[in-house]
Amino acid sequence: MLSEETVVLDQSVSNSSPDSRSPQLDLSQIRNRFPILSREIHGHPLAFLDNASTTQKPDSVIQAMVDFFQQSNSNVSRGVYTLAEEATENYEEARKTVAKLLNAVSEDEVIFTSGTTAAVNLVAQSWASQQLKAGDRILVTEMEHHSNLVPWQQLCKQLGIELDYWTIDREGCLDLEELNQLLSENTKLVAMTAISNVLGSINPVGEVVKRAHSIGAAVFVDAAQAVARMPIDVQKWDCDFLAFSGHKLYGPTGIGVLWVKQEQMQKMSPWQTGGGMISKVDRQESHWASGPAKFEAGTPPVAQAAGLTAAIDFILETGFDSITRHETELTQICLDKLQSETDVEIYGPTSMESRAGVVAFNLRGVHPHDVAQVLNESGIAVRAGHHCTQVLHSKLGLQASVRLSVGVYNTEEEILRLVTSLQHVRDLLK
Numbered sequence: 001m002l003s004e005e006t007v008v009l010d011q012s013v014s015n016s017s018p019d020s021r022s023p024q025l026d027l028s029q030i031r032n033r034f035p036i037l038s039r040e041i042h043g044h045p046l047a048f049l050d051n052a053s054t055t056q057k058p059d060s061v062i063q064a065m066v067d068f069f070q071q072s073n074s075n076v077s078r079g080v081y082t083l084a085e086e087a088t089e090n091y092e093e094a095r096k097t098v099a100k101l102l103n104a105v106s107e108d109e110v111i112f113t114s115g116t117t118a119a120v121n122l123v124a125q126s127w128a129s130q131q132l133k134a135g136d137r138i139l140v141t142e143m144e145h146h147s148n149l150v151p152w153q154q155l156c157k158q159l160g161i162e163l164d165y166w167t168i169d170r171e172g173c174l175d176l177e178e179l180n181q182l183l184s185e186n187t188k189l190v191a192m193t194a195i196s197n198v199l200g201s202i203n204p205v206g207e208v209v210k211r212a213h214s215i216g217a218a219v220f221v222d223a224a225q226a227v228a229r230m231p232i233d234v235q236k237w238d239c240d241f242l243a244f245s246g247h248k249l250y251g252p253t254g255i256g257v258l259w260v261k262q263e264q265m266q267k268m269s270p271w272q273t274g275g276g277m278i279s280k281v282d283r284q285e286s287h288w289a290s291g292p293a294k295f296e297a298g299t300p301p302v303a304q305a306a307g308l309t310a311a312i313d314f315i316l317e318t319g320f321d322s323i324t325r326h327e328t329e330l331t332q333i334c335l336d337k338l339q340s341e342t343d344v345e346i347y348g349p350t351s352m353e354s355r356a357g358v359v360a361f362n363l364r365g366v367h368p369h370d371v372a373q374v375l376n377e378s379g380i381a382v383r384a385g386h387h388c389t390q391v392l393h394s395k396l397g398l399q400a401s402v403r404l405s406v407g408v409y410n411t412e413e414e415i416l417r418l419v420t421s422l423q424h425v426r427d428l429l430k
């Protein structure tokens with residue numbers, strides 16, 4: 001469990017109880033903005049409860065991409081004609097919007113990638129492969145998604161580096177006392193998720209950064225789950241790298257972000273080379289462009305950038321206070337209901353104090369895939385499997401789990417429908 005001191009020091013990452021002063025969402029107005037929510041599945045209204053996997057898209061995101069293709073479609077940073085200028089403007093606007101979302105010092109700290117996975121690989125190859133050497137250590141947590149684990153494993157093999165694990169406690173939280181023992185002068189990087197995609201645990205990023213920096217280690221933050229659930233301030237966290245995917249933020253697939261602190265970006269050399277990332281090419285030598293372009297070889301996801309801008313605008317207009325309040329209330333209802341079922345095992349923190357809107361569970365005696373399949377018969381979309389966290393599942397003594405994850409458009413009725421439908425699962429399979 002987090003110490004009280006930590007909660008006080010790092011309030012930006014605490015959910016606490018729903019703040020009754022936060023404005024309540026106008027749910028019907030929000031739901032009307034998501035065309036897919038009017039779908040029926042097997043004769044039931046769709047209850048999309050797999051938001052940790054990907055989120056649905058509001059009308060403004062869809063329209064922004066349609067508008068781009070219908071009005072401004074062109075490549076970026078190359079042409080001098082009107083469409084090319086508009087496409088470039090649109091792409092650079094997205095960079096500014098991301099900088100605003102993260103409170104970055106400058107948009108020059110924002111590199112576009114294809115997603116979180118690509119961002120982790122970029123840091124591994126462009127920064128870590130140059131900065132780390134045999135004998136150094138990388139620290140990850142046991143709850144990392146494979147995206148923030150496998151690239152580090154590969155790098156460790158390549159360079160002869162040790163990979164250390166920060167274990168989770170019985171509640172699925174990280175113990176800062178243990179961190180002090182794990183950090184050594186050889187630790188050069190801590191790679192951690194801000195929110196677990198299975199346990200829902202909210203991790204004390206700011207405090208980790210302080211401790212890691214005090215021994216000279218850099219910190220990479222996987223914000224894939226956090227970005228749509230809590231305000232992120234990279235200056236406040238003071239981390240070195242932070243990544244997220246557009247599609248988990250009500251935006252399109254195919255675009256993600258790697259934010260890099262300027263002093264670290266100066267140490268990075270390009271991983272992928274080619275067009276768009278050079279300043280000059282001679283027959284035998286090439287010179288790199290400055291700023292983020294150096295890491296964006298080839299044609300970037302231009303239409304997706306338009307969608308990402310619209311998605312961030314949607315989130316900021318809706319407001320994190322309201323989003324957090326809504327998701328916390330729904331998750332609390334879900335936990336209360338599931339905890340009262342004697343054959344349901346829930347993983348992760350029991351209190352919403354350190355948990356976001358993700359709930360992994362198992363119905364004793366029924367395979368998670370069967371649970372998800374029967375729920376689908378009632379129009380309920382949840383995920384079953386290891387959720388790309390096999391190390392975590394092994395630690396929990398599991399092969400797989402069922403996971404529901406709420407988003408801005410989910411309703412109490414959907415949560416209650418899921419709980420009721422579990423009875424249907426029991427009737428059929430137990």
Ligand SMILES: Cc1ncc(COP(=O)(O)O)c(C=O)c1O
Pocket residue numbers: 052053115116117118145147148193195196197222224225245
């Ligand atoms: C915590 C976390 N990190 C990384 C990823 C990978 O994201 P992507 O597949 O968009 O690269 C996910 C996706 O589920 C995730 O939940």
